[in-house]
Amino acid sequence: MSIKYLDRMFQPRSVAVIGASDKPHRIGTRVLANLLQAHAAQGGSGRAIWPLNPRHQSLQGLPCYARVAALPAAPELAILCTPPATIPNLIAELGARGTRAAIVMTAGLEQIQSGGRNLQQAMLAAAKRHQVRILGPGSVGLQTPALGLNASFTHIPATPGKLAFVAQSGALGTAMLDWAGLHGIGFSRFLTMGETADVDFGDLLDYLAADSATEAILLCIEQVCCARKFMSAGRLAARGKPVIVLKVGRDAEPGADLVFDAAIRRAGMLRVNSIEDLFDAVETLARQRPQRGERLAVLSNGVGLGLIAADALAAGGAQLAPLSAESQLLLKRTCAQPTNPVALLADVPVAHYQAAVEALLHETNADALLFLHAPTAMVDSQQIATAIAPLLRGANKNVLSCWLGGSAVAAARQVFAEAGLPTYDTPEKAVHGFLQIAQYRRNQDLLMEVPAQLPATSAPERAAAQALVAAAQASGHNSLTDADLRSLLAAYGIALATPQQAALASTTLAAARIEISTDAVFGPVLYFGQGGLAAEVAGDRTAGLPPLNMVLARDMVSRTRVARLLQQAQTAADADALCRTLVQVADMVADLPQLAALDLNPLLVLGGSVVALGATLALGPARSHRAMAIRPYPQELEQELEWGGGRILLRPIRPEDAPQHQVFFAALDPDDVRLRFFTAMRELPPGQLARLTQIDYDRAMAFIATRTGANGEPETLGVVRAIADADNQAAEFAIIIRSDLKGHGLGYILFQKLVDYFRSHGTAQIVGDALAENLGVQKLVRHFGGSVLPHPETGLVRLQLPLR
Numbered sequence: 001m002s003i004k005y006l007d008r009m010f011q012p013r014s015v016a017v018i019g020a021s022d023k024p025h026r027i028g029t030r031v032l033a034n035l036l037q038a039h040a041a042q043g044g045s046g047r048a049i050w051p052l053n054p055r056h057q058s059l060q061g062l063p064c065y066a067r068v069a070a071l072p073a074a075p076e077l078a079i080l081c082t083p084p085a086t087i088p089n090l091i092a093e094l095g096a097r098g099t100r101a102a103i104v105m106t107a108g109l110e111q112i113q114s115g116g117r118n119l120q121q122a123m124l125a126a127a128k129r130h131q132v133r134i135l136g137p138g139s140v141g142l143q144t145p146a147l148g149l150n151a152s153f154t155h156i157p158a159t160p161g162k163l164a165f166v167a168q169s170g171a172l173g174t175a176m177l178d179w180a181g182l183h184g185i186g187f188s189r190f191l192t193m194g195e196t197a198d199v200d201f202g203d204l205l206d207y208l209a210a211d212s213a214t215e216a217i218l219l220c221i222e223q224v225c226c227a228r229k230f231m232s233a234g235r236l237a238a239r240g241k242p243v244i245v246l247k248v249g250r251d252a253e254p255g256a257d258l259v260f261d262a263a264i265r266r267a268g269m270l271r272v273n274s275i276e277d278l279f280d281a282v283e284t285l286a287r288q289r290p291q292r293g294e295r296l297a298v299l300s301n302g303v304g305l306g307l308i309a310a311d312a313l314a315a316g317g318a319q320l321a322p323l324s325a326e327s328q329l330l331l332k333r334t335c336a337q338p339t340n341p342v343a344l345l346a347d348v349p350v351a352h353y354q355a356a357v358e359a360l361l362h363e364t365n366a367d368a369l370l371f372l373h374a375p376t377a378m379v380d381s382q383q384i385a386t387a388i389a390p391l392l393r394g395a396n397k398n399v400l401s402c403w404l405g406g407s408a409v410a411a412a413r414q415v416f417a418e419a420g421l422p423t424y425d426t427p428e429k430a431v432h433g434f435l436q437i438a439q440y441r442r443n444q445d446l447l448m449e450v451p452a453q454l455p456a457t458s459a460p461e462r463a464a465a466q467a468l469v470a471a472a473q474a475s476g477h478n479s480l481t482d483a484d485l486r487s488l489l490a491a492y493g494i495a496l497a498t499p500q501q502a503a504l505a506s507t508t509l510a511a512a513r514i515e516i517s518t519d520a521v522f523g524p525v526l527y528f529g530q531g532g533l534a535a536e537v538a539g540d541r542t543a544g545l546p547p548l549n550m551v552l553a554r555d556m557v558s559r560t561r562v563a564r565l566l567q568q569a570q571t572a573a574d575a576d577a578l579c580r581t582l583v584q585v586a587d588m589v590a591d592l593p594q595l596a597a598l599d600l601n602p603l604l605v606l607g608g609s610v611v612a613l614g615a616t617l618a619l620g621p622a623r624s625h626r627a628m629a630i631r632p633y634p635q636e637l638e639q640e641l642e643w644g645g646g647r648i649l650l651r652p653i654r655p656e657d658a659p660q661h662q663v664f665f666a667a668l669d670p671d672d673v674r675l676r677f678f679t680a681m682r683e684l685p686p687g688q689l690a691r692l693t694q695i696d697y698d699r700a701m702a703f704i705a706t707r708t709g710a711n712g713e714p715e716t717l718g719v720v721r722a723i724a725d726a727d728n729q730a731a732e733f734a735i736i737i738r739s740d741l742k743g744h745g746l747g748y749i750l751f752q753k754l755v756d757y758f759r760s761h762g763t764a765q766i767v768g769d770a771l772a773e774n775l776g777v778q779k780l781v782r783h784f785g786g787s788v789l790p791h792p793e794t795g796l797v798r799l800q801l802p803l804r
Contacts, residue, residue, distance in 0.1 A: 002202075002203055002206055002229075002726035002727050002728075003203055003206045003207045003210075003726045003727060004100075004131070004133065004726075004727045005100040005101050005131070005132075005133045006101070006133060006199070006203065006204075006207045008076040008077055008100055008101040008133075009077055009101040009103070009133065009135060009142065009199075010142065010144050010147075010149070010189060010207075011144065011147060011149075012047065012075070012076040012077035012101065012149070012151075013046070013047055013048065013076050014047065014048040014049075014050065014073065014075045014076050014077070015035060015047065015048070015049050015050070015075055015076070015077045015078075015079065015149075015151060016050045016051075016052055016065075016068075016071060016075035016077070016078045016079070016094075016099075017031050017032045017035065017049070017050070017051050017052065017079050017081065018052045018068075018078055018079065018080045018081065018082055018090055018094075019052070019053065019080065019081035019082035020032045020051030020052060020053050020056075020059050020064065020081070021053060021056075021059070021081075022056065022059055022060070026081075027081040027105055027153045028051075028053070028081040028082075030153040030155070031079055031081060031105070031141065031151070031152070031153045032049070032051055032059060032060055032062075033060065034150040034151070034152060034153065034154075034157070035049050035149075035150060035151060036049060036060060036062075037150065037157070038143075038145075038148045038149060038150035038157060039148050039149075040148075041148055042147065042148025043148070047148070047149070048072070048073075048075075049062060050062070050063075050065060050071055050072065050075060051063075051064045051065070052064065052065045052066070052067070052068070052071065053066075054066040054067065067093075068090065068093040068094055068097055069093070069097070071097070073098075074094070074097040074098030074099050075094070075099050076099070076100070076101060077099075077101045077102070077103070077151065078090075078094050078099050078101070078102045078103070079102070079103045079105065079141065079151055080102060080103065080104045080105060080106060081105050081106065081153075082106060083106065084106055084108055084109050084112050084119050085112070085114065085119065087104060087106055087109060087119060087123050087137070088114075088119060088122035088123045088125075088126050089126075091104075091123050091126040091127050091130075091132055091134070092126040092129070092130065094130075094132065095126060095127065095129065095130020095131070095132045096130060099132060100130075100131060100132055100133060101132065101133045101135075102127075102132055102133070102134050102135070103134075103135045103136055103139050103141055103142065103151060104123070104134055104135070104136035104137040104138075104139065104194075104197075105136060105137075105138070105139055105140070105141065105153065105194075106136075106137055106138070107136075107137055107138030107194065107195070108137070108138070109123060109137045109195075109197075110137075110195065120137065120195070120197055123137070123197070124197055124198065127198060133198060133199055134197060134198040134199060135191065135193060135194070135198070135199045136193070136194040136195060136197065137194055137195050137197060138170070138194030138195045139170070139191070139192055139193060139194035139195075140152050140153060140154055140170035140173055140174065140192040140194070141153060141154070141191065141192065142189065142190065142191035142192075143157065143158045143187070143189070143190040143191070144188070144189055144190075145157070145158045145159055145160040145161070145186065145187060145188075145190070146160040146188065146213065152191075152192075154170075154173070154174045154177060155174075156174060156177040156178055156181060157177075158177055158180070158186065158187045158190040159180075159181070159185075159186040159187070160186045160187070160188075161185060161186020161187045161188060162186070162188055162213070162214065162215040162216065163185065163186070163187050163188060163214070163215070163216050163217075163218055163282060164187065164188050164189040164190075164208045164211065164214040164216070164217045164218065165187055165189070165190045165191070165218045165220075166189075166191055166192075166193065166201065166204050166208075166217070166218070166219050166220070167191075167192050167193070167219075167220035167248075168192065168193050168194065168196065168220065168221065168222045168223075168248075169192065169220065169222060169248065170192045170194065172192075172220055172248065173190070173191075173192040173220075175275075176220070176275065177190070179275060180279075183279065185279060185282075188211065188213040188214040188215075189208065189211070189213070189214060191204075196225060200225055200226055200229070200230075201219060201221065201224060201230050201233070202226055202229030202230045202232070202233040202234075203229075203233070203726075205217065205219075205230070205233035205234055205236070205237045205243070206233045206236070206237070206726040207726075208237065209233070209236055209237035209240055209241070214241070215241055215242075215286065216241055216242040216243070216244065216282050216285065216286060217237060217241065217242070217243045217244070218244050218246075218278055218279075218282065219243065219244070219245045219246070220246045220248055220278075221245060221246070221247055221248065222248045222249055223521070224260075224263075224521050224522075225521075227263070227521050227522045227523060227629040228626055228628070228629050228630070228631065228698055230263075230629075231263060231266070231267055231545075231629045231630055232696050232698050232699050233726075234263075234264075234267035234268075234269055235266075235267045235268060235447065235696060236696070236699070238267055238268035238269050238443075238444070238447065239268065239447060239691070242270065242281075242282070242285040242286070242440070243267075243268075243269040243270070244269065244270050244271075244272060244278055244281045244282065244285070245264050245269050245270065245271050245272070246271075246272050246273070246274070246275065246277070246278050247260055247271065253519075253520060255517070255519070255525070255527065255543060256519060256520070256521075258527070258541070258542065258543040259519045259521075259522050259525050259543045259545075260521075260522075261543070262525070262542070262543040262544050262545055263522055263545060263629065264443075265442075265443050265446065265555075266446065266544075266545055266552070266630070267443075268443050268444050268446065268447040269443065270285070270436060270439060270440045270443060272436070277432070277436075280424070280429060280432065280433060280436070281433075281436050281440075283422050283424075283433070284400070284422050284433040284434075284436050284437055285436070285437070285440055287420055287421070287422050288398055288437050288440075289395075289396065289397060289398050291367050291368060291397065291398050291437055291438070291441055292367050293367040294318045294319065294367060294438045295318075295319055295320070295321035295322075295365060295366055295367045295368075296313060296318060296319070296320060296321055296366065296367070296368050296369070296370055296431075296434055297320070297321045297323070297340055297342070297360045297363055297366035297368070297369045297370070298310065298313075298320065298340060298341035298342065298369075298370045298372065299341070299342045299344070299356055299357065299360055299369065299370070299371050299372070300341060300342070300343055300344070300371075300372035300373065300374075301343070301344045301345075301346060301348075301372070301373050301374060301376065302343060302346070302372075302374055303341075303343045305341075305343075305372040305373075305374060305402075305404065305427055306341025306342070306343050306372065307341065308427045308428065309341060309370060309372060309427045309428075309430070309431050310341055312427065312428045312431035312432070313431050313434075313435075316431065316432070316435040317435075318434070318435060318438060320340045320341065321340055321363065321365045321366035321367070322340070322365050323338065323339065323340050323342075323363060323365065323366075324363060324364065324365055327359050327360065327362070327363045327365075330355065330358075330359040331356060331359050331360075333352075333355065334348065334352040334353075334355050334356045334359075335348070335352075335356065340366075342356060342360065344356060346376045346378050346379075347376075347378040347379070348379070349379070350379060350383050350384055350387045351387075353384050353387060353388055354387050354388055354391065357369075357371070357388045357391050357392065358391060361391065361392075361395050361396075361397065361399075366397070367397060367398070368397055368398040368399065368400065368434055368437070369392075369395070369397060369398070369399045369400070370399075370400045370401070370402070370427075370430055370431065370434060371388070371392070371399065371400070371401040371402070372401070372402045372404065372427055372430070373401075373402070373403055373404065373409070373412070374404045374405060374409075375404075375405045375408035375409050381403065381408065381409045381411070381412035382411040382412045382415060384412065385403075385411075385412035385413075385415035385416055386415055389415050389416060389419040389421065390419075392416075392419070392421055393419045393420060393421065398434070398437055399421055399422075400421075400422050400423075400424065400430045400433050400434055401416055401421055401422065401423050401424070401430065402423070402424045402425070402426060402427050402429070402430040403416070403423060404425075404426065404427070442555075446551065446552065446555060447690070447694070448686065448687055448690040448694075449551045449690070450551075450655065450658040450659070450686070450689065450690060450693070450694075451549035451550045451551040451552075451655050451656055451658075452550045452551075452656070453656040453659070454550070454580065454583065454656065458493045458580060458584065460491055460492045460493070460584065460587050460588070460591065461491040461492075462491075462591045462635070464487070464491050465488050465491040465492065465588070465591060465592060466591065466592065468480065468484050468487060468488050468491075469488070469592055469594050469595070469619060471484075472484065472619060473594060473619060477619070478596075478618055478619045478620065479616075479617060479618060479619065480617055480619075485615060485617055488617070489612065489615060492584040492585065492587060492588050493580070493581075493584050494581060494584060494585070494600070494610070494612060495609070495610070495611045495612070496611065496612050496615060497604065497611040497612060497613045498611075501604065501606065501611050501613075502613055511530070511531045511532040511602035511603065511604060511613075512528065512529070512530065512531045512562045512578060512602060512603040512605070513527075513528070513529055513530065513531030513532075513541070513599070513600065513601040513602055513603060514526060514527070514528055514581065514582060514585050514598075514599075514600045514601075514603060515527040515597075515598065515599050515600075515601075516585065516588075516589060516595065516597055516598040516599075517597055518596065518597075518623075518627075522545060522629040523545075523623070523627040523628050523629050524545075524546055524589045524595075524623075524627065524628055525543055525544070525545060525546075526543065526544045526545075526546060526548070526556075526582065526585060526586060526589070527541045527542070527543050527544075528541060528542055528544070528556050528557060528560065528562075528582060529541025529542060529560050529561075529562065530560065530561060530562055531601045531602030531603060532601070532602045540560050540561045540562065541560065542556045542557075542559045542560055543556075544556045544582070544586075545628075545629050545630055546586035546587075546589040546590055546628060546630070546632065547586050547587065547589075547590050547628075547630065547632040547633060548582055548583045548586040549583060549655055549656065550576075550579055550580070550583060553579035553580070553582040553583050553586075554575075554579050556582060557575070557578060557579055557582070562578075563575075566578070566605070571608065573608035574605040574607075574608055576608075577605060577608055577609050577610045578603070578605055578610055580610075581603065581610045585598070585600070589628070590628065590632035590633070591635075593622040593623045593624075593625070593627075594619045594620060594621070594622050594623075595617070595619065596618045596619055596620035597616075597617070597618040598615070598616070598617050598618075599614075599615065599616045599617075600612040600614070600615050601613070601614050601615075602614070630696075630698075631696070631697040631698040632697075633652060633654060633697070634652055634697055637651065637652050637703075637757070638650070638651040638652075639651070639753070641749070643705075643744075643745070643746065643749065644741075644744060644746075646707060647707065648705050648706065648707045648717065649705070649706050649707065650703055650704070650705055650749070650750065650753050651703065651704060651706065652695075652697065652701060652702065652703060652704075653692075653693055653695060653702040653703070653704050653719065653721075654693070655690075655693050655694045656693075657693050657704065657716065658689050658690070658693045660706075660713070660714060660715060660716050661684075661689065661692065661693055661704075661716055661719075662683065662684060662689060663715070663716070664715070664716035664717075664719075664738060665683065665684050666683065667738055667739065667740070668736065668738065668739050669739035672736060672739050672742075674771075675770070675771055675773070675774045675777075676734060676735075676736045678771065692721075695721070695723075699723060699724060700721065700722065700723035700724065701721065701722060701754065701757055701758070702719055702720070702721035702722075703719070703720050703721070703750055703753045703754060703757075704716050704717075704718070704719045705717040705718045705719075705746055705749070705750055716738070717737070717738050717741055717746060718735070718736065718737035718738060718741065718746050718747065718750055719735070719736060719750070720733065720734070720735040720747075720750040720751055720753070720754045721733065721734055721735075721754075722734075722754055722758060722766060724758070724761075724763055728761070728762060728763050728764070729763070729764045729765070730763070730764060730765050730766070730767045731758050731763050731765075731766050731767070732767055732768055733754060733766050733767070733768045733799075734768060735747060735750060735751060735754075735777065735780070737750075742776075747776070747780055748780065748783065751780055751784065752784075754766070755784060755801070755803065758803060759803045759804075762804070763803055764802070764803060764804050765800055765801060765802045765803055765804075766786075766799075766800075766801045766803060767798065767799060767800050767801070768781075768798075768799040769796050769797070769798060769799070770796065770797050770799060771795060771796060771797075772790065772795055772796060772797050774797075777799065778797060778799065781799045781800075781801055784801055785801065785802075786799060786800055786801030786802075787799075787800050787801075788800075
């Protein structure tokens with residue numbers, strides 16, 4: 001399931017506490033008290049609270065009910081605090097009555113057997129039968145502070161805010177509430193999931209991504225289930241708001257932490273390593289401005305402070321910005337040594353601070369500015385803060401600050417806080433904030449950057465490779481002969497070294513290694529790093545989730561020492577060849593579900609091509625098509641047909657289609673653009689182009705019609721797309737045909753392709769909005785049996801086509 005009925009969890013109009021009590025230290029007692037206290041704090045109206053316990057006539061001033069059937073109505077949310085054996089039947093009773101959301105605080109259901117299955121299985125069966133969403137078992141509950149809802153048994157209430165916090169551990173959640181209270185941090189939603197039998201991280205990411213009350217999402221993750229749903233939901237959420245992840249507990253499985261890191265990067269989220277980092281990241285990302293690079297200018301009122309920041313910056317892999325001659329000239333008037341870090345003397349007047357700040361804000365070589373200050377007896381800190389805060393607030397680059405000290409700088413720190421400027425306790429924390437911005441930007445760039453089109457010569461020979469694997473397994477083998485292995489690799493453009501090439505191994509610097517293995521959570525994974533005999537000792541490797549493109553492959557390579565070897569000793573063609581090999585190996589994973597493991601070690605880069613000195617391969621049972629955490633390009637949906645006197649190809653869009661998609665957009669009539677996008681646009685902005693071409697095939701689909709143009713290059717003729725909601729009830733569609741090709745039936749062909757696809761996936765309906773004057777799309781929908789519903793007040797019409 002997905003976000004269905006989650007609104008009844010977070011915004012219920014009625015709540016029943018099953019197992020309410022008046023005995024101290026009982027969960028039901030605390031839950032009822034929390035509900036009443038939070039409700040009273042918000043005025044005490046708008047929500048019914050019903051305790052249920054057959055032993056009581058009333059509890060905490062409320063009528064108490066003996067059973068579910070006796071409740072005044074079906075509660076929108078039920079909270080269960082009763083013994084494990086009672087849970088399945090209670091869920092069945094509540095579901096039959098009409099309840100659709102429940103928090104099961106009782107723990108340990110999975111360990112108790114009843115009737116041939118454990119109690120958790122019985123609970124889920126009852127929930128599925130009646131479409132009841134369950135948070136838990138073993139959940140401490142949830143809070144929506146702004147609505148006066150505290151459906152938890154924690155003794156610490158959350159205060160209202162804009163952050164959503166989700167944890168699996170109740171103890172960690174309670175500790176987080178305590179920590180947040182001390183630091184004045186509030187929440188839009190706060191919940192602990194417990195054992196995630198039903199509602200999981202993917203569901204909650206989908207819900208919170210669309211939650212207008214939430215500006216950033218904080219996740220404390222012990223383990224992920226349903227990796228593909230987690231990745232799809234995470235990528236969608238991270239496109240709209242910061243998603244910050246703290247992984248609790250390092251996985252003992254070799255490489256598992258690298259894989260988790262790769263998943264978070266791939267989804268555009270940010271991983272942190274402590275609770276403090278979690279909230280520091282919110283402070284940083286909530287106030288960040290767009291940032292081009294990772295060069296930092298540092299201004300301090302002491303040489304030592306600047307050096308501390310420089311050391312922290314170097315340790316994080318970033319760099320100090322080189323100052324231009326113009327900036328140095330301006331800074332000479334305010335300080336003795338106009339070099340970065342820039343240090344002002346302790347007794348300089350406030351005007352010098354202003355001049356130095358202005359110079360560094362205008363420094364084009366600096367992507368961000370860090371201001372550091374320790375209190376002195378010579379100049380009042382608050383005066384400095386008041387003078388420079390307006391300059392920093394109006395800056396077009398990121399500004400971070402550290403007012404080092406206690407009461408002497410408290411007023412200055414408050415001035416900066418009121419100006420919306422990120423402020424940290426130490427120089428190291430401030431630098432760490434800058435590094436978080438840099439890492440977050442890199443992760444977001446991976447979501448948006450357009451990959452280069454691979455040359456046609458590198459297209460894999462899938463059928464030949466699949467035949468080799470099938471033949472080996474039909475003969476009872478889980479490996480290939482040397483000749484077949486060479487042929488299989490060749491099908492993906494990977495050559496095994498000849499004896500002469502092998503002899504060059506000792507003189508070749510860029511010896512890399514690519515491995516394929518299977519992670520218990522995220523499925524097939526690629527590792528890349530240093531190869532040869534020193535590989536195990538060096539520990540130099542990164543992980544990536546297939547499928548890959550050239551952008552993702554370069555990111556993997558760039559984070560290893562092999563990248564530096566390539567820069568020193570090889571050419572750009574060599575680097576491209578290595579990245580292309582990674583993409584080809586990832587293609588192999590997607591095409592061959594029987595591929596259990598592959599080790600190419602070492603890989604030698606020779607004159608713009610890559611050869612493998614050694615290779616081992618293992619086959620196994622074919623994995624499920626959902627085993628990959630990210631759905632690969634659906635090759636099976638490609639379809640050739642006759643149209644317009646020639647042949648065209650209907651196929652899903654690919655990230656590599658971005659350049660030709662921009663050409664396609666440029667060929668559209670301005671009025672067609674307005675009808676499609678509801679506004680005038682001359683070209684697609686890079687971010688929007690990425691969103692249109694880099695789709696999540698598990699949630700959305702876009703089919704393009706393409707053919708070979710007069711110049712021999714592929715050209716896009718039209719595109720139809722739709723994205724399904726998280727419950728697969730409706731897919732929102734849009735369609736556009738190249739302006740000079742309209743009226744020849746191509747729109748009907750593309751729309752039929754879309755309808756067939758979403759009907760096969762069980763989607764309930766295709767819907768869309770159009771301008772009332774767009775008669776063409778209205779005619780299209782009516783042709784397929786759909787309806788057009790006018791909205792006169794908006795100038796739009798609603799298009800609906802049932803599929804079931």
